[in-house]
Amino acid sequence: MARPIWSGTLTFGLLNVPVSLMSGERKVDLHFRMLDARDKSPIRFERVNAETGEEVPWKDIVKAFEYDKGNYVVVEQEDIKSAAPEGHESVEVETFVDASEIDVRYYEKPYILVPGKKAEKGYVLLRETLRDTGQVGIARVVIRTRQYLCAVMPQGDALVLMLLRYPQELVDPDDYKLPSGSTGDYRVSAREKDMARKLIQSMRADWNPDEYHDEFRERLQALITERIQAKGATARVDEPAHEREGDATNVVDFMALLQKSLGENKRTPAKKAAAKKVASGKVAKKATKKAAAKKAAKKTAAKKTARKAPQRKAG
Template sequence: MARPIWNGVLSFGLLNVPISVMSGERKMDLHFRMLDGRDKNPVRYERVNSETGEEVPWKSIVKAFEYAKGNYVVLEPEDIESAAPESHESIDIEAFVDATEITPAYYEKPYVLVPGKKADKGYVLLRETLRKTGRIGIGRVVIRTREYLCAVFPQGDALVMNLLRYPQEIVDVDDYKLPAAKASDVRISKAELDMAEKLIESMASAWKPEDYKDEFRDRLRKVIEQRVKSAGVTRRVDDEPEPPADATTNVVDFMSLLRKSLATHKRTPAKSESSAKAKTQSPRSKAKPRKAASKAAPAKKSAKRRSTSARKSA
């Protein structure tokens, strides 16, 4: 059983619901160690003084803020603690907003709120009220001395808390050059719009997150297993297919591409067999041209020998 991040209360109005904050994500990254390529010994990361080159022990390290190039102000632990909020054991909901008002860019990290002992009534009350009204609770929570903005919303039988990014942390899309033109301004015809709509409708599906997996991670794990079995010899992971030559140009026959996409999707509602075969194609089949080239090499050598002997006889 996972351990809670902390225990406290979920507070809204005058109601307090005892809860435990549990992690809502599972890290699946593959962790690598850096080795010395000469003798394969692990490489250590040391804290070194930039002036003397000597290693610095942890007890001698202090935190500082670089307010100008090469100029620092040192912060003591009590300085950081004084800036931290006093409330450490409650999620204080300050407002309830419409669930559709928060764009995905704000969501950062999920947690699951588990009710404490004899807290089921308040927990279910908030969960069902949020579900009925279609609203999300917006509040603040302190985790490890830092205050976060957070959203609390129902998900199945659970109340989920997702840490939110502050507006200052999100890049405004208006900072980038984006096409504000209408469809007619860029010569998109009604036929192209209709075809695109049919393609999207033909690919419409219910959201099933279990259908999506980190395929790169799975392939990389197989490469690692193969490396272990072969004692260092392995095959390279196939590169992604290169985009078509006209992928970055504006001169594209959209109707033709939409028809092909629609026809392909009608034939194969899920993944096509051809694409599956292409993904699982063995490296041996791709290596055939190399074999042919190696067989042709002796012929070139023999031709070279004949031309050399001909020059000698001349």
């Protein structure tokens, strides 16, 4: 069961509706790791000082804004906290606008508002009123430490909260050289327009999003699955936890090598080295025991010889 991002209230006027904010999207991208082609070990990216080449611990890293090439101003964590909005857990509807007035370029990311216990009445009231009037609520919401502009709109049985981009995040189309004017300015004939209209009409269909799939991802997923099955096994890579501020700085930077090659049961170079080390340790230990036993035997023999030797009488 998915967990809510936060639980709070949806407010408009004097009406407060307890809600939980749930993600409205599902990540389906295939994520790849970069490996060393020689032994298939994962590549790890380090925090390295550009001048010295030395790794920098988290406690020595600060955030800065590059206001000019090579010139920075450091922004302290306290500065960021002071600029962050208050963490009030509410979706505050400030106004209602006609849904058709919102440019599609403003829509960014969907969430689903789920009503709390015994909050269904207010939820349904807002949902159906928005549906009947064709309006959407424009609100502000704080998610984690950032304040977003958003639109609250009905979708089936749900109230969807859609994050909106701010105007300064959009590029004005007038920034580009685009063909303006009428079709006549570009010698588009009436017959061509009529043929284009008929073509569009012949290709018209009802919108059914289930008919569309990420074909590239599906083919790639099928290829990966086929390759895994052909090899008969998958390889597991154990990674050490990333060092954070306050962690010990003398932790060995070790990435476990692949325990098994796909479909093969071969020892990795690291395992061979470890086996040799253990074997050499056993040999050394055995040789030490043998030398000690030999030394003890010589000592015992010397004592026996001393006891058997006749003592000389004083003259």
